[in-house]
Amino acid sequence: MFSKLVFLALIPAIFAADHAVTVGANNGLTFTPNTITAAVGDTVTFTVVSRNHSVTSTNFSGAVCPPPRGGVGPNGFDSGFLSDLDGSMPKFVYTVRDTNPHFGACMQAAGAHCRAGMTFAINPSATQTYAQFNRNAAAS
Ligand SMILES: [Cu+2]
Numbered sequence: 001m002f003s004k005l006v007f008l009a010l011i012p013a014i015f016a017a018d019h020a021v022t023v024g025a026n027n028g029l030t031f032t033p034n035t036i037t038a039a040v041g042d043t044v045t046f047t048v049v050s051r052n053h054s055v056t057s058t059n060f061s062g063a064v065c066p067p068p069r070g071g072v073g074p075n076g077f078d079s080g081f082l083s084d085l086d087g088s089m090p091k092f093v094y095t096v097r098d099t100n101p102h103f104g105a106c107m108q109a110a111g112a113h114c115r116a117g118m119t120f121a122i123n124p125s126a127t128q129t130y131a132q133f134n135r136n137a138a139a140s
Pocket of ligand 1: 029052053054106107108113118
């Protein structure tokens with residue numbers, strides 16, 4: 001009985017994947033990779049490796065930059081500002097709750113990082129692509 005319970009408890013850990021995203025690699029205004037394909041239950045772990053950035057969900061088009069505090073939902077996200085200025089490489093973990101497209105960006109500098117291409121997509125679609133989202137961000 002005990003072993004069966006342990007096995008059942010381990011199932012999510014076995015099948016859920018973690019997707020690692022580096023924020024600010026080489027001191028740049030980037031999320032690497034900028035496109036993530038993830039299943040419900042997967043996690044996306046963002047690690048800030050330079051400066052001070054945020055991981056915040058926003059609109060696909062229109063008011064993209066800066067993303068609003070609290071992020072755009074449903075199932076949105078907002079890490080708040082995460083600073084690596086002290087070298088601590090802070091992390092933010094988002095658990096994927098649905099397979100809808102989610103678009104994210106950095107809210108730093110009143111949207112300047114976002115407009116400069118500090119953007120990413122989780123599960124973009126054929127009609128809502130990362131490339132179009134990034135163009136929308138640059139123009140917002
Ligand atoms: Cu930033």
